[in-house]
Amino acid sequence: MDILCQGKYLQLIREDNWEYVKRVNCSGIVVIVPMTKDKKVVFVEQFRRPLQAQVIEWPAGLVGDHASHASENIETAAQRELLEETGYEAKKLTWITEGPVSSGLSSEIITFYAALDLVKKGQGGGDSTEAIKVHEVPLAEAEIWLETMAKNGRLVDPKVYVGLYFLKV
Numbered sequence: 563m564d565i566l567c568q569g570k571y572l573q574l575i576r577e578d579n580w581e582y583v584k585r586v587n588c589s590g591i592v593v594i595v596p597m598t599k600d601k602k603v604v605f606v607e608q609f610r611r612p613l614q615a616q617v618i619e620w621p622a623g624l625v626g627d628h629a630s631h632a633s634e635n636i637e638t639a640a641q642r643e644l645l646e647e648t649g650y651e652a653k654k655l656t657w658i659t660e661g662p663v664s665s666g667l668s669s670e671i672i673t674f675y676a677a678l679d680l681v682k683k684g685q686g687g688g689d690s691t692e693a694i695k696v697h698e699v700p701l702a703e704a705e706i707w708l709e710t711m712a713k714n715g716r717l718v719d720p721k722v723y724v725g726l727y728f729l730k731v
Contacts, residue, residue, distance in 0.1 A: 649686030
């Protein structure tokens with residue numbers, strides 16, 4: 563294994579004839595699939611520089627990426643990211659699934675949690691490096707809403723549909 567390039571957050575690695583990216587600043591990645599008691603799903607929208615576009619996503623984040631929470635577990639990171647990005651706290655957090663993000667490009671594994679019995683505790687919007695818009699959409703209307711957002715120029719992260727599948731089962 564050769565490290566071709568090392569940045570503050572990423573490594574570009576060559577192993578045999580394969581090149582891929584590895585995160586060096588965290589111990590995991592969590593995706594939160596939140597739904598309120600009255601069956602509204604909570605999406606976030608933010609500008610993603612690599613795509614130069616606004617993207618509709620689930621709240622998500624890195625586990626242990628700052629010194630202040632370097633030893634946190636994945637469930638703690640899920641609660642922290644949910645509150646930070648949406649202003650909600652989950653009374654019930656349930657593991658859904660985990661798997662690779664982009665297995666041909668990255669070594670990242672993401673873990674999904676359902677966040678239920680939400681209680682509004684703050685504004686949300688992310689930390690000082692983020693400008694997150696929160697959307698609350700009835701579960702029954704979510705797919706039509708996502709289609710409308712896509713028609714209006716937003717990109718929709720396909721992981722959103724994975725989360726919706728699990729909310730409907």
